[in-house]
Amino acid sequence: MDALLSSITWWHWLAFALILFGVEMITGTFDLLMASIGAVITAAFAAFAPESIGGWNAQVIVFGVLAVLLIVGSRMVFPGMRKAAPEHPTLNKRMAQLIGQHGLATKDFTGGSGQVKIGDTVWGAEAADGSEPILAGDAITVEASVQNTVIVRRKAA
Numbered sequence: 001m002d003a004l005l006s007s008i009t010w011w012h013w014l015a016f017a018l019i020l021f022g023v024e025m026i027t028g029t030f031d032l033l034m035a036s037i038g039a040v041i042t043a044a045f046a047a048f049a050p051e052s053i054g055g056w057n058a059q060v061i062v063f064g065v066l067a068v069l070l071i072v073g074s075r076m077v078f079p080g081m082r083k084a085a086p087e088h089p090t091l092n093k094r095m096a097q098l099i100g101q102h103g104l105a106t107k108d109f110t111g112g113s114g115q116v117k118i119g120d121t122v123w124g125a126e127a128a129d130g131s132e133p134i135l136a137g138d139a140i141t142v143e144a145s146v147q148n149t150v151i152v153r154r155k156a157a
């Protein structure tokens with residue numbers, strides 16, 4: 001076993017770093033990224049350290065110490081790195097994005113239903129409960145949405 005371990009070179013550490021980095025890309029924990037950086041630094045140590053202090057056991061110790069220090073250090077310096085970025089509440093929710101928008105009624109509302117133009121799109125609409133009658137050309141404000149229909153109120157003058 002000692003003969004096998006004594007044949008470890010800096011190339012082995014670079015290959016190990018690439019493997020760790022590849023697994024990190026799959027998992028996204030950032031811990032393996034720090035261990036991968038530790039393996040790269042250990043490869044540099046193995047390449048440039050004199051034979052008297054650069055044996056396989058010293059390489060393993062250097063890697064272990066670096067990996068632990070980098071992982072603990074990264075957790076202290078970047079504590080929010082593991083938290084998922086909050087999704088915008090209306091991202092990919094077209095109807096929710098319309099709430100609060102202003103537009104114009106394109107048809108008179110009959111029986112509480114009509115059409116409005118918001119931006120460059122015409123939407124089916126329903127008048128909000130208790131709202132004033134909405135006529136073609138009236139400015140409106142979107143208060144809610146139900147499926148593909150907007151709930152609107154006549155905009156105060």
